[in-house]
Amino acid sequence: MVELDSLLHSGYHNPVLRPLQVERTLTRSSLMYPIFITDEKDSLIPIPSMPNQHRIGINRLEEVIAPLVAKGLKAVMLFGVPNDSVKDAFGTAADDPEGPVIMAVKLLKTKFPALLVSCDVCLCEYTSHGHCGHLNADNTIDNDASVRRLAEVAVNYAKAGADNVAPSDMMDGRMRAIKQGLHDAGLSHRVSLMAYSAKYASALYGPFRDAACSGAKFGDRAAYQLPPGSRGLARRAIQRDVREGADIIMVKPATFYMDIIRDAKELAPDHPIAAYQVSGEYAMLHHAAAAGVFELKTAVLENIVSLQRAGCSLILTYFTPELLDWIE
Numbered sequence: 001m002v003e004l005d006s007l008l009h010s011g012y013h014n015p016v017l018r019p020l021q022v023e024r025t026l027t028r029s030s031l032m033y034p035i036f037i038t039d040e041k042d043s044l045i046p047i048p049s050m051p052n053q054h055r056i057g058i059n060r061l062e063e064v065i066a067p068l069v070a071k072g073l074k075a076v077m078l079f080g081v082p083n084d085s086v087k088d089a090f091g092t093a094a095d096d097p098e099g100p101v102i103m104a105v106k107l108l109k110t111k112f113p114a115l116l117v118s119c120d121v122c123l124c125e126y127t128s129h130g131h132c133g134h135l136n137a138d139n140t141i142d143n144d145a146s147v148r149r150l151a152e153v154a155v156n157y158a159k160a161g162a163d164n165v166a167p168s169d170m171m172d173g174r175m176r177a178i179k180q181g182l183h184d185a186g187l188s189h190r191v192s193l194m195a196y197s198a199k200y201a202s203a204l205y206g207p208f209r210d211a212a213c214s215g216a217k218f219g220d221r222a223a224y225q226l227p228p229g230s231r232g233l234a235r236r237a238i239q240r241d242v243r244e245g246a247d248i249i250m251v252k253p254a255t256f257y258m259d260i261i262r263d264a265k266e267l268a269p270d271h272p273i274a275a276y277q278v279s280g281e282y283a284m285l286h287h288a289a290a291a292g293v294f295e296l297k298t299a300v301l302e303n304i305v306s307l308q309r310a311g312c313s314l315i316l317t318y319f320t321p322e323l324l325d326w327i328e
Helices: 058-070 100-111 143-160 174-184 203-212 232-243 255-267 279-290 296-310 320-326
Strands: 031-038 044-046 054-057 075-081 116-121 164-167 192-199 248-252 273-277 314-317
Touching: 031 058, 031 100, 031 116, 031 320, 054 058, 058 100, 058 320, 075 100, 100 116, 100 143, 116 143, 143 164, 143 174, 164 174, 174 192, 192 232, 192 255, 203 279, 232 248, 232 255, 248 255, 255 273, 255 296, 273 296, 279 296, 296 314, 296 320
Parallel strands: 031 054, 031 075, 031 314, 075 116, 116 164, 164 192, 192 248, 248 273, 273 314
Antiparallel strands: 044 054
16 A cells, blocks of 8 residues: 555646646746848858758848747847858957847847847857867967957947847856956946856757858867866856856756756856757757657657756747747
8 A cells, every 4th residue: 555645646636736846837938049140131041950940141030030029039049150251260250240140139129129139159150260269379279368359249249239148158257358348338237148157068069060150170179168077167167157247057058968957056046047958959859750759849848848947947949939839
């Protein structure tokens, strides 16, 4: 006979009771949609490795975003995809006023003023070598020069109207430099700072690098992104970014790193925790569903609520358009 203190089914037998057992309810405000902005202004270019995703030209952006806003889209993350001809060793084009990101910020804030517009801050899309910062003569990262440049870019995105800036470069000390730059520009009161605190050197970024044309031309990013098996480094990075002024802490990728998401929530209990369900995770779910492994909607929803259970309050996902329809 089952002991009385072992009985659990009664607490969730009735469907009305089941939501009471959920730590967080998935809402449209829980989602941020990452989008790729190309400098080919009239283009809408499919990304072969990411089903249903496109590089979007500035003249096509409103038609893509307007239906999603009508369905309840609250936030986007912008990634610029410039032409190779503008790339140089220093990422000079990252904050070009006529470049894809700044033009997209201005358009989105004009057409959809209530939409939260976040800008990824990195140099890899804009450097000729494909690395996330400036390089020394021996091709190692020049951290201090990189941080100075990243802070300039972040401030210029904020001046253009961005509501949030999110450095993904993994340079040491960049959060404090950006926070100081925003403060000096008189913008720290209105522009939030989301730290890619625990960003791992993952195999899951391949489709993104295709989409953003941002692969490294030599070497890899293992000297500045975290080793996949590390936990202590992630904990130290999270605590550092909290000290340096981050408003939101992010873990990337998401599904393989739920232990780190839980660590982030415990280390920064008073901060929102974000997770980025990256391009490889997105592609895996699509391909598995296409192969009949599971039904896509069911699997995606389970994945998303699992991230919330681990501690996330914000999820960056390419499934945002579908989730806007799926969320009841």
